[in-house]
Amino acid sequence: MNYLAHLYLAQRNPHSLVGNLMGDFLRGVKVKDLPQRIACGVHNHLAVDRYTDSHTCLKPLKAMFSAQRRRFAPIIIDVVFDHFLIKHWRDYSQESLADFTDYCYWSFTELRNEMPAAMQQKVAWIIHYDLLNSYARLPGVGNALNGISRRIRFENQLAGAVDEVTRHYEALEKGFREFFPTLCDYIRELEVEATSNVEHRSVSSNTVHVANQITKYNTFSKTKLRANRNANNSLVYCQQYRRLHRPS
Numbered sequence: 001m002n003y004l005a006h007l008y009l010a011q012r013n014p015h016s017l018v019g020n021l022m023g024d025f026l027r028g029v030k031v032k033d034l035p036q037r038i039a040c041g042v043h044n045h046l047a048v049d050r051y052t053d054s055h056t057c058l059k060p061l062k063a064m065f066s067a068q069r070r071r072f073a074p075i076i077i078d079v080v081f082d083h084f085l086i087k088h089w090r091d092y093s094q095e096s097l098a099d100f101t102d103y104c105y106w107s108f109t110e111l112r113n114e115m116p117a118a119m120q121q122k123v124a125w126i127i128h129y130d131l132l133n134s135y136a137r138l139p140g141v142g143n144a145l146n147g148i149s150r151r152i153r154f155e156n157q158l159a160g161a162v163d164e165v166t167r168h169y170e171a172l173e174k175g176f177r178e179f180f181p182t183l184c185d186y187i188r189e190l191e192v193e194a195t196s197n198v199e200h201r202s203v204s205s206n207t208v209h210v211a212n213q214i215t216k217y218n219t220f221s222k223t224k225l226r227a228n229r230n231a232n233n234s235l236v237y238c239q240q241y242r243r244l245h246r247p248s
Helices: 003-008 014-022 036-054 056-063 070-087 097-110 117-128 131-136 138-151 162-167 169-190 203-218 222-228 234-244
Strands: none
Touching: 003 014, 003 036, 003 070, 003 097, 003 131, 014 036, 014 097, 014 117, 036 169, 056 070, 056 169, 070 131, 070 138, 070 162, 070 169, 097 117, 097 131, 117 131, 131 138, 138 162, 162 169
16 A cells, blocks of 8 residues: 555554554664554554455456556555545545645654654655645656656656556546455454553543644644645755644
């Protein structure tokens, strides 16, 4: 799965969101040395990947792609499934997509120092260009696939794959609608992150802590957040956001 789906399948707290995203940035990272709640998020990410890679219902979707792109079919499907998650967001969440992604961006800035360098750079890019919402339209999907093609270190035919996505759009959408609920059920039943909710503080103090985090987030103007996201330097945006939410 791609970024948005991994974040959707995380717990609604900054450590889980960062851990679930960090699963794509593990080079040089010792998971055992991470804070427990972030490590649990990483393990949840890996569980999502294992389930997705092995699920039989995705095999016919992979087979639809041309021979020159079939080796990249899992990448194409990951990206286009984020598109379908956005398209059908209201079927999976009572929270608006804008509020969800704003909370993700806030969480990333809160825990930026916990991220490896490569992830910090990518997160700044994600926030600046609002990548979590960029797959709402097929041109955004195409741009993402073309960007991945450029980053692959060998000659490849991934660029232009959005044409095949368009050609097989209905079948891919049907596959997503069949697969994604099973993935959600699997992760919910697996409870990989259940232990991340067990902390050394009492239940009452933990409730206060969570409430304070929510209050801290809600005091930041969403209008200002979305405006600052368009700043020329997204690192400045992150720093501004962190100053406004410095722990008390």
